[in-house]
Amino acid sequence: MIRVALPEHLRRLARVDGEVELALNGPATQRSVLDALETSYPMLRGTIRDHVTLERRPFVRFFACARDLSLAQPDAALPEAVARGTEPFLVVGALAGG
Protein backbone atom coordinates (compact mmCIF):
# COMPACT_ATOMS: atom_id res chain seq x y z
CA MET A 1 0.00 0.00 0.00
CA ILE A 2 1.17 3.52 -0.78
CA ARG A 3 0.95 5.91 2.13
CA VAL A 4 0.03 9.53 1.36
CA ALA A 5 0.22 12.32 3.94
CA LEU A 6 -2.04 15.26 3.13
CA PRO A 7 -1.89 18.76 4.60
CA GLU A 8 -4.53 19.52 7.21
CA HIS A 9 -6.79 21.56 4.89
CA LEU A 10 -7.02 18.65 2.47
CA ARG A 11 -7.44 16.05 5.22
CA ARG A 12 -10.47 17.96 6.45
CA LEU A 13 -11.80 18.36 2.92
CA ALA A 14 -11.40 14.61 2.33
CA ARG A 15 -12.64 13.83 5.86
CA VAL A 16 -9.70 11.64 6.76
CA ASP A 17 -7.52 11.41 9.85
CA GLY A 18 -3.85 10.71 9.50
CA GLU A 19 -2.37 9.17 6.38
CA VAL A 20 -4.30 7.80 3.42
CA GLU A 21 -3.44 4.32 2.15
CA LEU A 22 -3.85 3.54 -1.54
CA ALA A 23 -3.54 0.35 -3.55
CA LEU A 24 -2.01 0.82 -6.99
CA ASN A 25 -2.27 -1.30 -10.10
CA GLY A 26 1.16 -0.75 -11.56
CA PRO A 27 4.27 1.29 -10.82
CA ALA A 28 4.24 3.95 -8.13
CA THR A 29 4.60 7.35 -9.80
CA GLN A 30 3.33 10.82 -8.97
CA ARG A 31 0.65 10.40 -11.60
CA SER A 32 -0.50 6.94 -10.49
CA VAL A 33 -0.58 7.98 -6.83
CA LEU A 34 -2.54 11.17 -7.53
CA ASP A 35 -4.90 9.34 -9.90
CA ALA A 36 -5.64 6.79 -7.19
CA LEU A 37 -5.98 9.50 -4.55
CA GLU A 38 -8.49 11.46 -6.65
CA THR A 39 -10.44 8.31 -7.47
CA SER A 40 -10.83 7.48 -3.79
CA TYR A 41 -11.38 11.10 -2.76
CA PRO A 42 -12.97 12.98 -5.68
CA MET A 43 -13.38 16.13 -3.61
CA LEU A 44 -9.60 16.55 -3.91
CA ARG A 45 -9.74 16.96 -7.70
CA GLY A 46 -8.47 20.38 -8.64
CA THR A 47 -6.91 21.07 -5.24
CA ILE A 48 -3.50 19.44 -5.81
CA ARG A 49 -3.22 19.63 -9.60
CA ASP A 50 -5.17 21.40 -12.29
CA HIS A 51 -8.37 19.73 -13.48
CA VAL A 52 -7.47 19.94 -17.15
CA THR A 53 -3.70 20.13 -17.48
CA LEU A 54 -3.04 17.94 -14.42
CA GLU A 55 -0.11 20.24 -13.58
CA ARG A 56 0.78 20.63 -9.92
CA ARG A 57 -0.71 23.75 -8.37
CA PRO A 58 2.02 26.38 -7.82
CA PHE A 59 1.94 26.34 -4.01
CA VAL A 60 1.73 22.59 -3.59
CA ARG A 61 4.93 20.55 -3.16
CA PHE A 62 5.64 16.82 -3.14
CA PHE A 63 8.21 15.45 -0.68
CA ALA A 64 9.36 11.90 0.07
CA CYS A 65 12.40 10.34 1.73
CA ALA A 66 13.72 13.82 2.62
CA ARG A 67 13.70 14.85 -1.05
CA ASP A 68 11.68 17.46 -2.92
CA LEU A 69 10.06 15.60 -5.82
CA SER A 70 7.89 18.51 -6.95
CA LEU A 71 9.75 19.02 -10.20
CA ALA A 72 10.15 15.34 -11.05
CA GLN A 73 8.41 13.99 -14.12
CA PRO A 74 4.86 12.78 -13.29
CA ASP A 75 5.61 9.32 -14.66
CA ALA A 76 9.01 8.92 -12.98
CA ALA A 77 9.21 6.12 -10.46
CA LEU A 78 8.82 7.20 -6.85
CA PRO A 79 11.50 6.09 -4.37
CA GLU A 80 11.41 2.41 -3.55
CA ALA A 81 10.61 3.14 0.11
CA VAL A 82 7.44 4.97 -1.00
CA ALA A 83 6.49 2.13 -3.36
CA ARG A 84 6.96 -0.41 -0.52
CA GLY A 85 4.94 1.75 1.86
CA THR A 86 7.70 2.18 4.39
CA GLU A 87 7.87 5.93 3.72
CA PRO A 88 4.91 8.25 2.98
CA PHE A 89 4.44 10.44 -0.11
CA LEU A 90 3.93 13.90 1.34
CA VAL A 91 1.64 16.49 -0.26
CA VAL A 92 2.69 19.78 1.29
CA GLY A 93 1.38 23.34 1.18
CA ALA A 94 4.32 25.59 0.30
CA LEU A 95 5.60 28.00 2.93
CA ALA A 96 3.53 31.18 2.99
CA GLY A 97 6.39 33.42 4.00
CA GLY A 98 5.64 36.69 5.75
Place this chain on the structure above:
Amino acid sequence: MSGVRVLVGTRKGAFVLSSDGKRKQWSVNGPHFGGWEIYHVKGSPADPNRLYASQSSAWFGQVLQRSNDGGKTWDAVGNKFAYDGVPGTHQWYDGTQHPWEFKRVWHLEPSLTDPDAVYAGVEDAGLFHSTDGGQNWQELPALRAAKGHLWQPGAGGMCLHTIVVDPRDPSRISVAISAAGVFQTDDAGKSWRPANCGLKSPYQLPDSTAEVGHCVHRIAMHPSRPNVLFMQKHWDVMRSDDGGANWQEISGNLPTDFGFPIEVHAHEPETIYVVPIKSDSEHYPPDAKLRVYRSRTGGNEWEALTTGLPQRDCYVNVLRDAMAVDSLDPCGVYFGTSGGQVYASPDAGDNWAPIVRDLPAVVSVEVQTLP
Protein backbone atom coordinates in the same frame (compact mmCIF):
# COMPACT_ATOMS: atom_id res chain seq x y z
CA MET B 1 -42.10 32.16 14.57
CA SER B 2 -40.14 33.78 11.78
CA GLY B 3 -36.41 34.18 12.00
CA VAL B 4 -33.32 35.14 10.10
CA ARG B 5 -30.11 33.39 9.19
CA VAL B 6 -27.11 35.55 8.32
CA LEU B 7 -24.52 33.81 6.14
CA VAL B 8 -21.07 35.32 6.58
CA GLY B 9 -18.03 34.65 4.41
CA THR B 10 -14.67 35.65 5.88
CA ARG B 11 -10.99 35.41 5.04
CA LYS B 12 -10.73 32.37 7.32
CA GLY B 13 -14.02 30.51 7.17
CA ALA B 14 -17.80 30.77 7.03
CA PHE B 15 -20.16 31.56 9.88
CA VAL B 16 -23.91 31.16 10.25
CA LEU B 17 -25.60 33.66 12.59
CA SER B 18 -29.17 32.92 13.63
CA SER B 19 -31.91 34.78 15.44
CA ASP B 20 -35.65 34.86 15.81
CA GLY B 21 -37.73 37.60 14.25
CA LYS B 22 -36.88 40.08 16.98
CA ARG B 23 -33.25 40.00 15.86
CA LYS B 24 -31.90 40.79 19.32
CA GLN B 25 -30.40 37.49 20.50
CA TRP B 26 -28.05 35.68 18.18
CA SER B 27 -26.28 32.36 17.98
CA VAL B 28 -22.98 32.11 16.13
CA ASN B 29 -22.14 28.85 14.39
CA GLY B 30 -18.76 28.24 12.79
CA PRO B 31 -16.18 28.46 11.50
CA HIS B 32 -17.06 26.19 8.64
CA PHE B 33 -14.09 25.45 6.36
CA GLY B 34 -11.77 27.10 8.90
CA GLY B 35 -8.66 28.61 7.39
CA TRP B 36 -10.09 28.87 3.86
CA GLU B 37 -11.21 32.08 2.21
CA ILE B 38 -14.98 32.12 1.84
CA TYR B 39 -15.86 34.70 -0.77
CA HIS B 40 -19.60 34.06 -0.71
CA VAL B 41 -22.33 31.99 0.92
CA LYS B 42 -25.87 32.23 -0.38
CA GLY B 43 -29.12 30.35 0.14
CA SER B 44 -31.65 29.25 -2.43
CA PRO B 45 -34.81 31.37 -2.39
CA ALA B 46 -36.69 28.23 -3.47
CA ASP B 47 -35.39 26.10 -0.59
CA PRO B 48 -33.90 27.90 2.40
CA ASN B 49 -32.11 24.76 3.54
CA ARG B 50 -30.10 24.67 0.30
CA LEU B 51 -26.95 26.80 0.66
CA TYR B 52 -23.96 27.23 -1.61
CA ALA B 53 -20.52 28.40 -0.49
CA SER B 54 -17.43 29.41 -2.42
CA GLN B 55 -14.33 28.14 -0.61
CA SER B 56 -10.87 28.94 -1.94
CA SER B 57 -7.22 29.03 -1.06
CA ALA B 58 -4.07 30.28 -2.72
CA TRP B 59 -2.62 26.81 -2.15
CA PHE B 60 -5.47 24.48 -3.01
CA GLY B 61 -7.64 26.50 -5.38
CA GLN B 62 -11.41 26.48 -5.59
CA VAL B 63 -13.86 24.24 -3.75
CA LEU B 64 -17.65 24.56 -3.98
CA GLN B 65 -19.64 23.46 -0.96
CA ARG B 66 -23.35 22.72 -0.72
CA SER B 67 -25.56 22.28 2.31
CA ASN B 68 -29.02 20.73 2.33
CA ASP B 69 -29.76 21.46 5.98
CA GLY B 70 -29.31 25.18 6.37
CA GLY B 71 -25.57 25.06 6.97
CA LYS B 72 -25.37 22.35 9.62
CA THR B 73 -23.54 19.96 7.30
CA TRP B 74 -21.81 20.50 3.96
CA ASP B 75 -20.59 18.44 1.03
CA ALA B 76 -18.06 19.42 -1.61
CA VAL B 77 -19.61 19.48 -5.08
CA GLY B 78 -18.13 20.30 -8.48
CA ASN B 79 -15.17 22.65 -8.69
CA LYS B 80 -14.26 22.36 -12.35
CA PHE B 81 -14.65 25.80 -13.89
CA ALA B 82 -13.31 25.34 -17.41
CA TYR B 83 -13.83 28.22 -19.83
CA ASP B 84 -15.73 27.20 -22.92
CA GLY B 85 -13.52 26.32 -25.86
CA VAL B 86 -10.30 28.24 -26.36
CA PRO B 87 -10.57 30.86 -23.62
CA GLY B 88 -8.94 33.67 -25.58
CA THR B 89 -7.25 36.73 -24.16
CA HIS B 90 -7.93 40.05 -22.45
CA GLN B 91 -5.98 43.24 -21.99
CA TRP B 92 -2.98 42.98 -19.67
CA TYR B 93 -1.14 45.62 -17.66
CA ASP B 94 1.70 45.88 -20.16
CA GLY B 95 -0.57 46.39 -23.15
CA THR B 96 -0.30 42.81 -24.33
CA GLN B 97 -3.13 40.31 -24.52
CA HIS B 98 -3.24 37.78 -21.66
CA PRO B 99 -5.03 34.43 -21.58
CA TRP B 100 -8.08 33.97 -19.40
CA GLU B 101 -7.13 32.07 -16.22
CA PHE B 102 -9.64 30.85 -13.65
CA LYS B 103 -8.78 31.98 -10.12
CA ARG B 104 -11.86 31.76 -7.89
CA VAL B 105 -15.62 32.11 -7.54
CA TRP B 106 -16.58 35.53 -6.20
CA HIS B 107 -20.35 35.32 -6.19
CA LEU B 108 -23.06 32.66 -6.25
CA GLU B 109 -26.60 33.49 -7.36
CA PRO B 110 -29.10 30.67 -6.84
CA SER B 111 -32.24 30.55 -8.97
CA LEU B 112 -35.39 32.05 -7.54
CA THR B 113 -37.36 28.91 -8.38
CA ASP B 114 -35.02 25.90 -8.66
CA PRO B 115 -32.72 24.93 -5.75
CA ASP B 116 -30.45 23.02 -8.13
CA ALA B 117 -29.88 25.96 -10.48
CA VAL B 118 -27.20 28.48 -9.59
CA TYR B 119 -24.96 30.99 -11.35
CA ALA B 120 -21.34 31.59 -10.38
CA GLY B 121 -19.43 34.77 -11.13
CA VAL B 122 -15.71 34.11 -11.33
CA GLU B 123 -12.25 35.68 -11.68
CA ASP B 124 -10.95 35.98 -14.43
CA ALA B 125 -14.33 37.41 -15.33
CA GLY B 126 -16.78 34.84 -16.54
CA LEU B 127 -20.26 33.54 -15.77
CA PHE B 128 -20.93 29.87 -15.13
CA HIS B 129 -24.21 28.02 -14.58
CA SER B 130 -25.09 24.75 -12.90
CA THR B 131 -28.45 22.98 -13.12
CA ASP B 132 -27.54 19.99 -10.96
CA GLY B 133 -26.87 21.57 -7.60
CA GLY B 134 -23.33 22.61 -8.34
CA GLN B 135 -21.99 19.25 -9.50
CA ASN B 136 -21.24 20.44 -13.02
CA TRP B 137 -20.61 23.94 -14.34
CA GLN B 138 -20.97 25.33 -17.86
CA GLU B 139 -19.72 28.72 -18.93
CA LEU B 140 -21.90 31.26 -20.74
CA PRO B 141 -19.07 32.23 -23.09
CA ALA B 142 -20.87 34.89 -25.12
CA LEU B 143 -20.30 37.31 -22.23
CA ARG B 144 -16.58 37.41 -22.98
CA ALA B 145 -17.41 38.32 -26.56
CA ALA B 146 -18.81 41.64 -25.31
CA LYS B 147 -15.51 43.41 -25.88
CA GLY B 148 -13.72 41.07 -23.48
CA HIS B 149 -10.47 41.64 -25.30
CA LEU B 150 -10.58 45.22 -23.93
CA TRP B 151 -11.18 44.24 -20.30
CA GLN B 152 -8.17 44.78 -18.07
CA PRO B 153 -7.89 43.66 -14.45
CA GLY B 154 -7.82 46.29 -11.73
CA ALA B 155 -5.76 45.89 -8.59
CA GLY B 156 -8.47 43.72 -7.04
CA GLY B 157 -8.58 41.30 -9.94
CA MET B 158 -10.81 40.98 -12.99
CA CYS B 159 -13.77 39.50 -11.21
CA LEU B 160 -17.43 39.05 -12.04
CA HIS B 161 -18.88 39.94 -8.64
CA THR B 162 -22.54 40.85 -9.17
CA ILE B 163 -25.35 38.84 -10.78
CA VAL B 164 -28.85 40.35 -10.87
CA VAL B 165 -31.62 38.23 -12.38
CA ASP B 166 -34.95 39.81 -13.36
CA PRO B 167 -37.55 38.02 -11.22
CA ARG B 168 -40.22 38.50 -13.92
CA ASP B 169 -38.06 37.11 -16.71
CA PRO B 170 -35.01 35.08 -15.66
CA SER B 171 -33.56 35.30 -19.16
CA ARG B 172 -32.80 38.97 -18.39
CA ILE B 173 -29.57 39.13 -16.39
CA SER B 174 -27.27 41.98 -15.45
CA VAL B 175 -23.73 41.27 -14.32
CA ALA B 176 -21.00 43.61 -13.11
CA ILE B 177 -17.27 43.13 -13.57
CA SER B 178 -14.53 45.08 -11.84
CA ALA B 179 -12.77 47.49 -14.17
CA ALA B 180 -15.01 46.39 -17.08
CA GLY B 181 -18.54 47.51 -16.17
CA VAL B 182 -22.11 46.27 -16.46
CA PHE B 183 -23.17 43.76 -19.10
CA GLN B 184 -26.69 42.58 -19.85
CA THR B 185 -28.45 39.77 -21.66
CA ASP B 186 -32.11 39.37 -22.62
CA ASP B 187 -31.74 35.81 -23.88
CA ALA B 188 -30.32 33.90 -20.88
CA GLY B 189 -26.75 34.55 -21.88
CA LYS B 190 -26.73 33.81 -25.60
CA SER B 191 -25.79 37.44 -26.32
CA TRP B 192 -24.59 40.30 -24.16
CA ARG B 193 -24.20 44.06 -24.48
CA PRO B 194 -22.28 46.60 -22.37
CA ALA B 195 -24.68 48.74 -20.30
CA ASN B 196 -22.51 51.61 -19.12
CA CYS B 197 -24.06 54.66 -20.80
CA GLY B 198 -23.91 57.60 -18.42
CA LEU B 199 -21.01 56.34 -16.33
CA LYS B 200 -18.06 58.70 -16.09
CA SER B 201 -14.62 57.63 -14.89
CA PRO B 202 -12.34 60.62 -15.53
CA TYR B 203 -9.49 59.47 -13.30
CA GLN B 204 -9.61 55.82 -14.24
CA LEU B 205 -10.07 55.90 -18.02
CA PRO B 206 -8.51 58.03 -20.74
CA ASP B 207 -11.95 58.27 -22.35
CA SER B 208 -14.08 58.92 -19.29
CA THR B 209 -17.29 57.75 -20.97
CA ALA B 210 -15.87 54.66 -22.66
CA GLU B 211 -18.24 51.82 -23.46
CA VAL B 212 -16.30 49.41 -21.22
CA GLY B 213 -13.67 49.77 -18.51
CA HIS B 214 -15.70 51.36 -15.69
CA CYS B 215 -15.05 49.96 -12.25
CA VAL B 216 -18.55 49.08 -11.09
CA HIS B 217 -18.47 47.90 -7.50
CA ARG B 218 -22.06 46.72 -7.07
CA ILE B 219 -25.54 46.94 -8.55
CA ALA B 220 -28.80 46.34 -6.70
CA MET B 221 -32.44 46.00 -7.66
CA HIS B 222 -35.77 45.83 -5.84
CA PRO B 223 -37.65 42.75 -7.06
CA SER B 224 -40.85 44.73 -7.65
CA ARG B 225 -39.10 47.11 -10.09
CA PRO B 226 -36.58 45.25 -12.23
CA ASN B 227 -36.10 48.26 -14.50
CA VAL B 228 -34.72 50.39 -11.69
CA LEU B 229 -31.11 49.59 -10.91
CA PHE B 230 -28.85 51.22 -8.35
CA MET B 231 -25.06 51.23 -8.57
CA GLN B 232 -22.12 51.94 -6.33
CA LYS B 233 -19.29 52.68 -8.73
CA HIS B 234 -15.62 53.08 -7.79
CA TRP B 235 -16.55 56.74 -7.44
CA ASP B 236 -20.20 57.84 -7.86
CA VAL B 237 -23.53 56.37 -6.78
CA MET B 238 -25.78 55.92 -9.81
CA ARG B 239 -29.27 54.80 -10.79
CA SER B 240 -30.98 53.69 -13.97
CA ASP B 241 -34.71 53.92 -14.58
CA ASP B 242 -34.62 52.14 -17.91
CA GLY B 243 -33.17 48.79 -16.96
CA GLY B 244 -29.55 49.83 -17.30
CA ALA B 245 -29.70 51.54 -20.70
CA ASN B 246 -28.81 54.89 -19.13
CA TRP B 247 -27.35 55.84 -15.75
CA GLN B 248 -27.65 59.08 -13.75
CA GLU B 249 -25.61 60.13 -10.75
CA ILE B 250 -27.45 60.26 -7.39
CA SER B 251 -24.51 60.86 -5.03
CA GLY B 252 -26.14 64.10 -3.81
CA ASN B 253 -25.03 65.09 -0.31
CA LEU B 254 -22.96 62.00 0.51
CA PRO B 255 -19.69 62.88 2.31
CA THR B 256 -17.86 60.81 -0.32
CA ASP B 257 -19.29 58.84 -3.19
CA PHE B 258 -16.63 56.14 -3.08
CA GLY B 259 -17.69 52.84 -1.55
CA PHE B 260 -18.43 49.22 -2.28
CA PRO B 261 -21.92 47.89 -1.33
CA ILE B 262 -25.35 49.25 -2.17
CA GLU B 263 -28.64 47.72 -1.03
CA VAL B 264 -32.38 48.34 -1.40
CA HIS B 265 -34.92 48.21 1.44
CA ALA B 266 -37.08 45.07 1.21
CA HIS B 267 -40.40 46.94 1.21
CA GLU B 268 -39.55 50.46 0.03
CA PRO B 269 -38.07 50.42 -3.50
CA GLU B 270 -36.89 54.04 -3.21
CA THR B 271 -35.04 53.46 0.07
CA ILE B 272 -31.40 52.57 -0.52
CA TYR B 273 -28.27 52.16 1.58
CA VAL B 274 -24.57 52.78 1.00
CA VAL B 275 -21.48 52.89 3.21
CA PRO B 276 -19.27 55.80 2.09
CA ILE B 277 -15.54 55.12 2.22
CA LYS B 278 -13.01 57.95 2.22
CA SER B 279 -11.30 57.24 -1.09
CA ASP B 280 -9.82 54.63 -3.37
CA SER B 281 -6.46 55.13 -1.70
CA GLU B 282 -7.80 55.18 1.88
CA HIS B 283 -10.23 52.33 2.34
CA TYR B 284 -11.83 53.44 5.61
CA PRO B 285 -14.74 55.67 6.60
CA PRO B 286 -14.39 59.46 6.36
CA ASP B 287 -13.62 61.14 9.70
CA ALA B 288 -13.07 57.66 11.22
CA LYS B 289 -16.85 57.40 11.74
CA LEU B 290 -18.65 54.31 10.53
CA ARG B 291 -21.85 55.63 8.95
CA VAL B 292 -24.42 53.93 6.79
CA TYR B 293 -26.20 56.43 4.56
CA ARG B 294 -29.85 55.96 3.70
CA SER B 295 -31.82 57.70 1.01
CA ARG B 296 -35.62 57.45 1.08
CA THR B 297 -35.88 59.30 -2.21
CA GLY B 298 -34.01 56.90 -4.46
CA GLY B 299 -30.82 58.90 -4.14
CA ASN B 300 -29.52 62.49 -4.00
CA GLU B 301 -30.86 63.14 -0.48
CA TRP B 302 -29.02 61.05 2.07
CA GLU B 303 -29.10 60.81 5.87
CA ALA B 304 -26.36 59.38 8.06
CA LEU B 305 -27.31 56.41 10.23
CA THR B 306 -24.98 56.30 13.22
CA THR B 307 -26.80 55.02 16.30
CA GLY B 308 -24.87 52.04 17.59
CA LEU B 309 -22.01 52.37 15.10
CA PRO B 310 -18.51 53.52 16.15
CA GLN B 311 -18.17 57.27 15.69
CA ARG B 312 -14.49 57.61 16.46
CA ASP B 313 -11.24 55.84 15.65
CA CYS B 314 -12.88 53.53 13.13
CA TYR B 315 -10.79 52.41 10.16
CA VAL B 316 -12.61 49.39 8.76
CA ASN B 317 -13.86 48.79 5.25
CA VAL B 318 -17.12 47.22 4.05
CA LEU B 319 -16.70 45.14 0.90
CA ARG B 320 -19.09 44.94 -2.05
CA ASP B 321 -20.84 41.70 -1.09
CA ALA B 322 -20.91 42.42 2.63
CA MET B 323 -24.31 44.11 2.98
CA ALA B 324 -27.78 42.58 2.85
CA VAL B 325 -31.38 43.07 3.97
CA ASP B 326 -33.99 40.70 5.36
CA SER B 327 -37.66 40.83 4.37
CA LEU B 328 -39.21 41.11 7.82
CA ASP B 329 -41.19 44.16 8.85
CA PRO B 330 -39.46 46.38 9.78
CA CYS B 331 -36.75 45.54 7.32
CA GLY B 332 -33.47 44.39 8.84
CA VAL B 333 -30.18 45.65 7.41
CA TYR B 334 -26.84 43.89 7.92
CA PHE B 335 -23.23 44.49 7.01
CA GLY B 336 -19.81 43.07 7.83
CA THR B 337 -16.45 44.81 8.08
CA SER B 338 -12.82 44.16 7.38
CA GLY B 339 -12.39 44.31 11.16
CA GLY B 340 -14.55 41.24 11.68
CA GLN B 341 -17.70 42.90 12.98
CA VAL B 342 -21.15 42.03 11.68
CA TYR B 343 -23.67 44.77 12.47
CA ALA B 344 -27.44 44.38 12.34
CA SER B 345 -30.23 46.90 12.40
CA PRO B 346 -33.70 45.44 13.05
CA ASP B 347 -35.38 48.75 12.19
CA ALA B 348 -34.27 49.67 8.68
CA GLY B 349 -31.06 51.33 9.82
CA ASP B 350 -32.24 53.55 12.67
CA ASN B 351 -30.43 51.53 15.34
CA TRP B 352 -27.45 49.21 15.01
CA ALA B 353 -25.75 46.63 17.21
CA PRO B 354 -22.98 44.15 16.52
CA ILE B 355 -24.07 40.53 16.22
CA VAL B 356 -20.46 39.50 16.59
CA ARG B 357 -17.31 41.60 16.84
CA ASP B 358 -14.21 39.52 16.29
CA LEU B 359 -14.57 37.34 13.25
CA PRO B 360 -11.86 37.22 10.58
CA ALA B 361 -12.17 39.99 8.00
CA VAL B 362 -15.66 39.78 6.50
CA VAL B 363 -15.90 39.35 2.74
CA SER B 364 -19.61 38.71 2.28
CA VAL B 365 -22.93 38.87 4.12
CA GLU B 366 -26.20 37.38 2.96
CA VAL B 367 -29.48 37.07 4.85
CA GLN B 368 -32.21 34.48 4.70
CA THR B 369 -35.64 35.30 6.10
CA LEU B 370 -37.06 32.07 7.50
CA PRO B 371 -40.71 31.15 7.96
